[in-house]
Amino acid sequence: MRILFSLLPLTISAGLAVAALPAQQQAGLAGDAPPRDVRLVEKKYEQLANRDLGAMGTKALAIVPAKWKHAETDNFIVHYRRVTEAQRAVREIEYALWYVAKTFGATKEQYARKSHVFIFQDEKEWKQFLVQTVIPQWSASFARGDELFLHVGGMGEGFDSHLVAHETTHAVVARLYPRKHWPVWLNEGFAEYMGSACVAARKGQYIKGLERNLTLAGLSFDQLIATTEYPQSREEVRRFYQSSEKVVRFLMTEFPKQDFPKFAEAMLGDSTFESAVVAVYGKQVKDFDAFKKKYERFEK
Secondary structure (H helix, E strand, C coil): CEECCCCCCCCCEEECCCCCCCHHHCCCCCCCCCCCCCCCEEECHHHCCCCCCCHHHHHHHCCCHHHCEEEECCCEEEEECCHHHHHHHHHHHHHHHHHHHHHCCCCHHHHCCCEEEEEECCHHHHHHHHCCCCCCCCEEEEEECCEEEEECCCCCCCCCHHHHHHHHHHHHHHHHCCEEECCHHHHHHHHHHHHHHHHHHHHCCCHHHCCCCCCCCCCCHHHHHHCCCCCCCHHHHHHHHHHHHHHHHHHHHHCCHHHHHHHHHHHHCCCCHHHHHHHHHCCCCCCHHHHHHHHHCCCC
């Protein structure tokens, strides 16, 4: 989850193992080609393939219920007010799902159940919704489990593609890894990294050009690993997010990308950070000290 200025505090559930497959076996996973022209098929609520809502989803639809429209895409159930914002949002979340799933070598069967997306355009309605939740009132958008709650503003400056990709990453991780929790730093660091990576891939650009400056990324490995709850102040949250993203950016940049799912699996198991690094990236670094020295030289 991310807040108005690119951060946020909320624990996202993640889960069961997704097998990391060799690169040569990944053709056809999550579809051979990324989705571009996404069909938004409007339906009556009673016609939706999945009407199983979480507590927050139920509260969202209770806000002026008659104004909500409902539709489906290949992978999501979408609730929205205006088709303009909905069409743009679903185009980006469908692409982000494809990109994140492909990163993990996941098949469509592994994320087959369609999850819900609630798209708010009106600021007043968004605030009316937030006040009924435990989410910080200054939050811009967030994911709760595999459900997405997006305040997209208008079609201008209010639409943040990086934020949409970040939150979609959380929702996809929850679909691929149900009933488990990623470490807080790994959860947010990966979502921040994918926020830039998804947008860059969709636009056919180099990710380096869209990556944000990590001027506050000063937390050590030990400090990140010890963090089990989101920081309270905005400055602490910024520092935590940027430090977490730096580690994930390092792993994705300096080591084979196809090894990251193995690292995530190790961190979800009984492995410590150090043992996971050595087990997964041992071919590139001889021990953890060598890993740390390489990280110290990494230009974020």
